[in-house]
Amino acid sequence: MKILIVEDEPKTGDYLKQGLTEAGFVTDLARDGWDGLELAKAGHYDLMILDVMLPGINGWQVLEGVRRAGVDMPVLFLTARDQVEDRVKGLELGADDYLVKPFAFAELLARVRSLVRRGHSSLESTVLKAADLELDLLRRRATRAGRKIELTAKEFALLELFLRRPGEVLPRSLIASQVWDMNFDSDTNVIDVAVRRLRVKIDDGFEFKLIHTVRGMGYVLEAGPEGTIP
Amino acid sequence: MKILIVEDEPKTGDYLKQGLTEAGFVTDLARDGWDGLELAKAGHYDLMILDVMLPGINGWQVLEGVRRAGVDMPVLFLTARDQVEDRVKGLELGADDYLVKPFAFAELLARVRSLVRRGHSSLESTVLKAADLELDLLRRRATRAGRKIELTAKEFALLELFLRRPGEVLPRSLIASQVWDMNFDSDTNVIDVAVRRLRVKIDDGFEFKLIHTVRGMGYVLEAGPEGTIP
DNA sequence: CTTCGACGATCAGGATTTTCATATTCAGGA
């Protein structure tokens, strides 16, 4: 699995290269946009990681050049914080996923693996839905029945987990390991509290509840009334 | 590399087994103390991960039995939160490292790798020192000139990093990746603020400063007055 | 039908961490 990294900042570049190499990928690193474009057209990579801010030719231009050259490979791009427009622009130009700096390496690795495995992610897949609830992974924004809902990082992660497994009963241990990267510890009720906070935001004041408790098992996200396995 | 896991709680056990297998280790899982003891004496493992709370025969007893049988292998044990006495007891009985539940899997993996690589960790290595500052990794406690210092999780991690690289100038990007598991983002000053908080606790009111700023480079922990590379 | 116990919900308080705005320091050039 070959990955092309296009990143000018030496620290970030080395960090990515080293981390991905340790994770078993073969990587090439381009220090500016032109080199990146060259390499992308020449070698065939399974993924390109592209920083937006580059000297000379920027990330969008590289992406456009690559696509024009008919090179078809998944692209993960890196944007600065809160540059939502940038992310949207990237998506429209045919990028497949994005990551906001600063990011945890584990996060990057997860996305890289996902992209390498399933190839391009369709644009649609960046919006998760259930009934009238939508979660836009790209814009990091949630809406229910059209109303915008502000979420914190933990709330977002939790809701994303629910939406990725609609109708499934998620035991606390699973939630703990996914959202907290923690082994389960029965002495804490962080999860209950977090679920409550999320409920207040996405269920309170709406027509019907989406998050249901399954006694002794965990929680489910479901549009229907009740009952999973009778 | 073979690892023996002794853990009764099914969820935790499976979680460990799966994660370690994915990381490339061969694992056996014992569901109670007696089985664990049996296996530990029979097969030769490179590491044992031992939960303290087990039905019937507890973790200490397993450890003692193993040591009495003359089996020499590193042992990493898992304790409940805030059971400091337990940890100390474990160390005295010949365990090599510990982890408090709940823990992040990345944390466990780091320790497992370390133990498998270097075999037993001497007890001494769990206390890091620099001048009159001591950091007891086991008890999660810091003292300077005999005075106890309370540290939060982030402060602890930061100080540990400094103490593991005394005299070295640590660039912010390194600190960010180690303590925050984050890629560097120049738009934030979390690191500066964290260093300041740490300074207040370990330098303020003491004879001399330990943490020094190296302009344009980062921070150093040093007993001496100033100057690293002239 | 009532009672009991386990499980979950809820709330307030607090601790920690991050962000933000503002000072201070430092190095190098005028």
Add this chain to the structure above:
DNA sequence: TCCTGAATATGAAAATCCTGATCGTCGAAG
């Protein structure tokens, strides 16, 4: 020497998250 911009320090507010206590509810046993 003095000025100036960049880097760092500082203080305080704001956001987020966790802890612990208490209350409510459900289900099974009597």
